[in-house]
Amino acid sequence: MDLSLSKEDLAIQSRARAFAEQHLFPHEIATDERKIKEKTLVEIRKQAIAHKLNAYNHTKKDGGHGYTPLQQVLICEEIGKATCGLWTVVFKASTPLKHGTKWQRETFLLPFNAGKGRSCYAITEKDAGSDPSYVKTKATKKKGKWVISGEKWFVTSADASSVVIVHAHVDGDPKKPTLFIVDKDAPGVKVKRIPQFMHSYVYEHYEMVFDKVTVDDNRRLGEVGQGFDLTKEWFTETRIEIAAHCLGAAIRATEVANHYAEERVQFGKPIRDFQAIEFMLADMAVEIMAAKSLLYRVAAEVSEGMDPKLVHARASAVKLYNSEMAGRVVDKALQILGGRGYMRENPVERLYRDVRVDRIWEGTSEIQRMVIGGQIKKRGLGIYTGWGG
CATH class of the missing domain: 1.10.540.10 (Acyl-CoA dehydrogenase/oxidase, N-terminal domain)
Incomplete structure (x- = not known):
C-alpha cells in the first residue's frame, strides 16, 4: 500500500x-x-x-x-x-454546468472557468433547507418560456456572480425539481436583504426574490426533474471540499498555537512544558492526523473511480468528522493563546468564527448522520468499518 x-x-x-x-x-x-x-x-x-x-x-x-x-x-x-x-x-464554475448543452458550456462553463463571469447557487428557502422537497420556488412553462417565482435564502457569493443557478419545482411539483440559469440582472430578480453573519466572508449571502422571471428553455440546466440529482452531485463534491478546508483551518490554528506555546514563557519556562498545554497540542495533532487520513483515503478512492453511491456515503462521513474536528481543534488553539487568541488580528480568532458554519452549510452534521445511518441500514456497517470496495 x-x-x-x-x-x-x-x-x-x-x-x-x-x-x-x-x-x-x-x-x-x-x-x-x-x-x-x-x-x-x-x-x-x-x-x-x-x-x-x-x-x-x-x-x-x-x-x-x-x-x-x-x-x-x-x-x-x-x-x-x-x-x-x-x-x-x-x-x-458550478459543477452542474458541466452537464449543460453545447451552448450552455460555451456561454457559461468555459468562460466561468477562465474567470469571465461567475455563478452562484440558489436552493435554500425560508422553509426549505435540509429537505429540498419543501422548496416553494415554482417554474411554469408558458408559450415556450419558463416563468420562475419564489424566494431564496443564503445565496452565497451572489454579489460576485453574473448568473444564479436556481433550484425550482416545475408546476410546483416536488417530483419535478429542475435547475435554471438566470441572469442576476434579469427583470424580476431582486435582492431582498443582505444579512450579516458570524464570519466575515469575502462575499455576501443574499436573500433574493424571483418575481415572475422569464427565461428561455435554453436556460434549463438538465432535464425536468433532474435538479435534485445535479444538486446532490454538487453537494457531494462540496462536502469533500469543506472537509479539506476544515483540515487546513485546523492545521493553521495548531501551528499558530504550537509556535506561541514555544515562545510564551510563564513561571520561568515555555508554556508548552506544562502538561495541560502539551496534552492539548497532542490531542490536536492526533485529531488532525485522523482527519487527514480519512480525507486522503476517500479522495484517493474517488481518484481511482469509486462507485458514486459510495462517494456520496463517504463524503458525508468526511464532512461530518472534519467539520467537528476543526471546531474542537481551533477551540483548543484559542485556549492555548489565551487573550491573544481572542483578538481579531489573530488568525485563530477568525478561524474560530469561520469553521462554525462548516457544521451547517451543504448539509448539517445531523443530515450527515442521517445519510450515514441510512447507508449503514442499506449496505451494512462495512461501508464505514471495512477497507476497500
Whole structure:
C-alpha cells in the first residue's frame, strides 16, 4: 500500500500553499474589516490563474486542469488555511454546468472557468433547507418560456456572480425539481436583504426574490426533474471540499498555537512544558492526523473511480468528522493563546468564527448522520468499518 504523494501531487500542493501564503493571508484583516478592494480581488484572481488553481475541479475539456480528486483536496486544504472565506476567490464554475448543452458550456462553463463571469447557487428557502422537497420556488412553462417565482435564502457569493443557478419545482411539483440559469440582472430578480453573519466572508449571502422571471428553455440546466440529482452531485463534491478546508483551518490554528506555546514563557519556562498545554497540542495533532487520513483515503478512492453511491456515503462521513474536528481543534488553539487568541488580528480568532458554519452549510452534521445511518441500514456497517470496495 503506497501512501506517499507523487511528485506532481507535491508540486500542486506547493503551488497552492505558496498562493495562500503570498496572496490570501496578507488580505485577511482587510477582508475581516470589509476594506478589501476590488482591484485586490482582481489581482488575486490573476494569481490563481498563474498558480494553475482556477477551475481546479474541472477537466481540461471543461476548462480546468484535469487534477485528480486527491489533488483537488490538496489544493482545498492549503487555500482553506486562509480566513474570511478568501479561498472562494479561487474561482470555478458550478459543477452542474458541466452537464449543460453545447451552448450552455460555451456561454457559461468555459468562460466561468477562465474567470469571465461567475455563478452562484440558489436552493435554500425560508422553509426549505435540509429537505429540498419543501422548496416553494415554482417554474411554469408558458408559450415556450419558463416563468420562475419564489424566494431564496443564503445565496452565497451572489454579489460576485453574473448568473444564479436556481433550484425550482416545475408546476410546483416536488417530483419535478429542475435547475435554471438566470441572469442576476434579469427583470424580476431582486435582492431582498443582505444579512450579516458570524464570519466575515469575502462575499455576501443574499436573500433574493424571483418575481415572475422569464427565461428561455435554453436556460434549463438538465432535464425536468433532474435538479435534485445535479444538486446532490454538487453537494457531494462540496462536502469533500469543506472537509479539506476544515483540515487546513485546523492545521493553521495548531501551528499558530504550537509556535506561541514555544515562545510564551510563564513561571520561568515555555508554556508548552506544562502538561495541560502539551496534552492539548497532542490531542490536536492526533485529531488532525485522523482527519487527514480519512480525507486522503476517500479522495484517493474517488481518484481511482469509486462507485458514486459510495462517494456520496463517504463524503458525508468526511464532512461530518472534519467539520467537528476543526471546531474542537481551533477551540483548543484559542485556549492555548489565551487573550491573544481572542483578538481579531489573530488568525485563530477568525478561524474560530469561520469553521462554525462548516457544521451547517451543504448539509448539517445531523443530515450527515442521517445519510450515514441510512447507508449503514442499506449496505451494512462495512461501508464505514471495512477497507476497500
